[in-house]
Amino acid sequence: MKRAITIATGVATAALFATSAYAGTLQEVQKRGTLSCGVSTGLPGFSELDSHGNMTGLDADVCRAVAAAVLGDASKVSFKPLTAKERFTALSSGEIDMLSRNTTWTLTRDTSLGLNFTGVSYYDGQGFMVKKDLGVNSAKDLDGATVCLQAGTTTELNVSDYFREHGMKYTLVAVETSSASRSAFDSGRCDVLTTDRSQLAALRTKMADPSSVVVLPEIISKEPLGPVVRQGDDQWFNIVKWTLYALINAEEMGVTSATEDAAKTDNNPGIKRLVGTEGDMGTKLGLSADWAYNAIKQVGNYSEVFERNVGVNTPVGLARGQNALWTDGGLQYAPPVR
Amino acid sequence: MSQTDHTDQAQSASAKTVIWNDPTFRSIVSQVLAAGVLVWFFYTIFSNTLSNMERQGITTGFAFWNSTAGYGILMSLIDYDSTDTYGRTFFVGLLNTVLISVLGIFFATIIGFIVGVARLSKNWPIAKIATVYVETLRNIPLLLQILFWYNAVLRTLPHPRDSLTLGESIFLNSRGLYLPSPVPGLGFGFVSSAFYLAVVVVFIMVRWANKRQEETGQQFPSFWASVGLLIAFPGVVFLIMGAPMTLDYPALKGFNFQGGIGIIPELLALLWALTFYTATFIAEIVRAGILGVSHGQTEAAHALGLRNGPTLRLVVIPQAMRIIIPPLTSQYLNLAKNSSLATAIGYPDLVAVFMGTTLNQTGQAVEIVGITMAVYLVMSLAISGLMNWFNKRMALSER
Ligand SMILES: N[C@@H](CCC(=O)N[C@@H](CS)C(=O)NCC(=O)O)C(=O)O
Numbered sequence: 001m002k003r004a005i006t007i008a009t010g011v012a013t014a015a016l017f018a019t020s021a022y023a024g025t026l027q028e029v030q031k032r033g034t035l036s037c038g039v040s041t042g043l044p045g046f047s048e049l050d051s052h053g054n055m056t057g058l059d060a061d062v063c064r065a066v067a068a069a070v071l072g073d074a075s076k077v078s079f080k081p082l083t084a085k086e087r088f089t090a091l092s093s094g095e096i097d098m099l100s101r102n103t104t105w106t107l108t109r110d111t112s113l114g115l116n117f118t119g120v121s122y123y124d125g126q127g128f129m130v131k132k133d134l135g136v137n138s139a140k141d142l143d144g145a146t147v148c149l150q151a152g153t154t155t156e157l158n159v160s161d162y163f164r165e166h167g168m169k170y171t172l173v174a175v176e177t178s179s180a181s182r183s184a185f186d187s188g189r190c191d192v193l194t195t196d197r198s199q200l201a202a203l204r205t206k207m208a209d210p211s212s213v214v215v216l217p218e219i220i221s222k223e224p225l226g227p228v229v230r231q232g233d234d235q236w237f238n239i240v241k242w243t244l245y246a247l248i249n250a251e252e253m254g255v256t257s258a259t260e261d262a263a264k265t266d267n268n269p270g271i272k273r274l275v276g277t278e279g280d281m282g283t284k285l286g287l288s289a290d291w292a293y294n295a296i297k298q299v300g301n302y303s304e305v306f307e308r309n310v311g312v313n314t315p316v317g318l319a320r321g322q323n324a325l326w327t328d329g330g331l332q333y334a335p336p337v338r
Numbered sequence: 339m340s341q342t343d344h345t346d347q348a349q350s351a352s353a354k355t356v357i358w359n360d361p362t363f364r365s366i367v368s369q370v371l372a373a374g375v376l377v378w379f380f381y382t383i384f385s386n387t388l389s390n391m392e393r394q395g396i397t398t399g400f401a402f403w404n405s406t407a408g409y410g411i412l413m414s415l416i417d418y419d420s421t422d423t424y425g426r427t428f429f430v431g432l433l434n435t436v437l438i439s440v441l442g443i444f445f446a447t448i449i450g451f452i453v454g455v456a457r458l459s460k461n462w463p464i465a466k467i468a469t470v471y472v473e474t475l476r477n478i479p480l481l482l483q484i485l486f487w488y489n490a491v492l493r494t495l496p497h498p499r500d501s502l503t504l505g506e507s508i509f510l511n512s513r514g515l516y517l518p519s520p521v522p523g524l525g526f527g528f529v530s531s532a533f534y535l536a537v538v539v540v541f542i543m544v545r546w547a548n549k550r551q552e553e554t555g556q557q558f559p560s561f562w563a564s565v566g567l568l569i570a571f572p573g574v575v576f577l578i579m580g581a582p583m584t585l586d587y588p589a590l591k592g593f594n595f596q597g598g599i600g601i602i603p604e605l606l607a608l609l610w611a612l613t614f615y616t617a618t619f620i621a622e623i624v625r626a627g628i629l630g631v632s633h634g635q636t637e638a639a640h641a642l643g644l645r646n647g648p649t650l651r652l653v654v655i656p657q658a659m660r661i662i663i664p665p666l667t668s669q670y671l672n673l674a675k676n677s678s679l680a681t682a683i684g685y686p687d688l689v690a691v692f693m694g695t696t697l698n699q700t701g702q703a704v705e706i707v708g709i710t711m712a713v714y715l716v717m718s719l720a721i722s723g724l725m726n727w728f729n730k731r732m733a734l735s736e737r
Contacts, residue, residue, distance in 0.1 A: 151684070156410070
């Protein structure tokens with residue numbers, strides 16, 4: 001009986017005080033000593049376990065950069081694999097501190113889902129992939145096709161918009177994970193696999209015969225992918241946002257993980273502010289002066305992260321394209337650190 | 339020892355009792371308190387959740403119900419396209435759940451009864467096969483079985499171009515099973531009217547036969563008479579009308595088969611797995627039920643001159659049913675709830691569609707999970723209610 005009472009009061013107090021749970025994500029992460037970061041269940045180049053059991057990929061490295069900025073150690077991340085359906089609930093319930101899982105920034109997600117997108121780590125658009133022997137060269141020829149995709153994504157919405165706009169019919173097979181959609185496509189359950197083009201490239205690397213498929217030329221949507229946090233914690237929002245910007249700014253200033261120590265004594269005041277030898281940028285974020293230094297040193301600048309995970313020399317093999325810096329004709333543009 | 343002693347004691351005791359020592363009073367107070375704590379507890383959780391969500395900027399309420407869903411669904415029993423509302427996705431998912439549950443319960447019952455009886459068969463191979471079936475499928479997790487049928491069996495089927503076919507009218511391929519669908523022609527109305535008429539006649543005939551048997555003891559072969567009537571009467575009308583029905587054959591057009599009836603592989607795999615898994619439990623329940631009727635009953639029936647068939651049908655089964663129905667109800671409930679494993683292979687049931695995609699697109703977890711839980715509760719209560727009613731009808735009626 002006594003035990004029952006203790007448990008009951010415990011639960012009741014937990015329920016009562018749960019109210020104040022989401023205020024200081026920064027303090028909580030620091031107290032815990034690890035950053036809990038939501039990633040995908042496996043998408044080559046973005047977030048996937050390698051053969052040693054390490055989480056690798058561009059999205060995973062964004063988590064690492066935040067851990068380096070906040071905790072001074074990029075390895076202090078606990079990765080939570082999440083399906084498309086699970087990701088937002090996991091974030092709003094406080095199970096993860098941030099989400100970095102090829103997630104598209106949309107108005108609905110930014111408002112009524114109670115989330116905040118902190119920037120764009122990869123500019124993408126939705127595409128279609130078909131088997132070569134189907135003999136289809138354009139998405140406009142897909143009338144009546146069976147389409148595989150992942151449930152709980154913008155992909156689902158775009159594809160129905162696209163087919164409707166072009167007066168075409170389709171059958172939609174919505175599955176839970178990217179590996180399920182890949183194997184459904186591989187085994188012939190559907191004629192078309194659709195998702196963001198970067199993910200098509202990533203999934204292609206895992207196909208039984210990558211050369212047997214083609215990506216159709218049409219890009220049917222805008223998919224700005226970026227890290228996400230909960231609404232209502234502006235300090236944490238700023239930290240995640242500016243960590244990503246620090247990586248992009250570092251590329252623009254030519255600071256890499258290798259040259260960073262030398263950059264500490266650089267004459268360029270902008271670089272000094274970034275690496276923390278001048279100004280009090282860290283304090284303004286509630287972090288130490290070397291926040292960006294740690295992130296760049298341990299994870300690398302945006303270009304390093306990109307080339308290492310999804311660049312032309314990786315199996316995924318994506319060119320910088322839209323993701324080049326604005327100074328190179330791309331869209332990546334970070335506000336100044338000052 | 340004497341009566342008066344007792345009353346005296348009781349009286350003096352109650353006189354002395356202060357109100358908080360009075361058992362009735364105490365129990366009322368403690369129950370009121372417990373109920374109060376419970377209400378307060380849930381209220382706190384509820385209001386906390388709502389205020390937490392509000393602070394996080396998450397939209398609450400049911401306004402989403404009428405906004406456009408914007409996504410497509412693989413299979414729907416009612417008209418649905420992506421311009422319909424989230425509310426409609428609920429009904430699409432619900433009907434798909436009901437469909438799989440009803441079909442599953444139907445087939446699992448039939449197979450379960452057959453296997454249950456087969457396990458008791460005196461024919462050694464039949465009894466052994468039934469035992470092996472029950473012991474293996476019962477002990478493999480259901481999810482694994484679903485994935486097996488879906489990935490290992492249905493996925494290896496050929497592309498629509500190379501479909502397996504039965505007489506160019508039934509096709510099986512990786513997109514599903516395609517059957518010809520009957521299209522009633524001019525004058526088919528007479529055939530269906532003939533069938534309804536036959537139903538009415540059968541109903542009257544059975545009542546008459548039962549009454550006659552009770553009064554005179556004379557038997558009438560109502561079963562065979564009914565079957566004959568139900569088939570022959572509409573059949574004759576069908577022929578007289580010049581067979582007013584054509585078949586719409588499925589045919590490969592473009593990417594997929596069009597026309598006929600298409601059954602998606604997700605439905606086939608889920609139905610197959612749910613049926614054969616649940617049937618093992620039903621078989622055991624049936625076996626226990628039959629064994630639970632004491633052998634004396636059979637002997638008595640034989641002594642009265644009943645042969646084996648009527649003994650089983652008239653003496654053993656009615657008594658076994660009383661043992662079978664309550665646990666059978668649990669199996670039905672399990673099957674209905676297990677159908678939510680559909681998500682694993684993308685069969686668009688309530689959980690996959692409404693609690694999956696709709697929840698994800700709207701973010702309204704509390705409302706949607708609440709509604710879904712309520713649906714399963716209502717569905718389960720409906721099944722129990724139906725089975726309890728059936729149980730009452732089967733129960734021993736004393737005369
Ligand atoms: N960018 C889209 C799609 C994101 C998405 O989930 N894509 C799938 C397509 S392959 C994926 O990454 N899945 C990985 C997984 O299942 O964990 C969105 O935010 O809704």
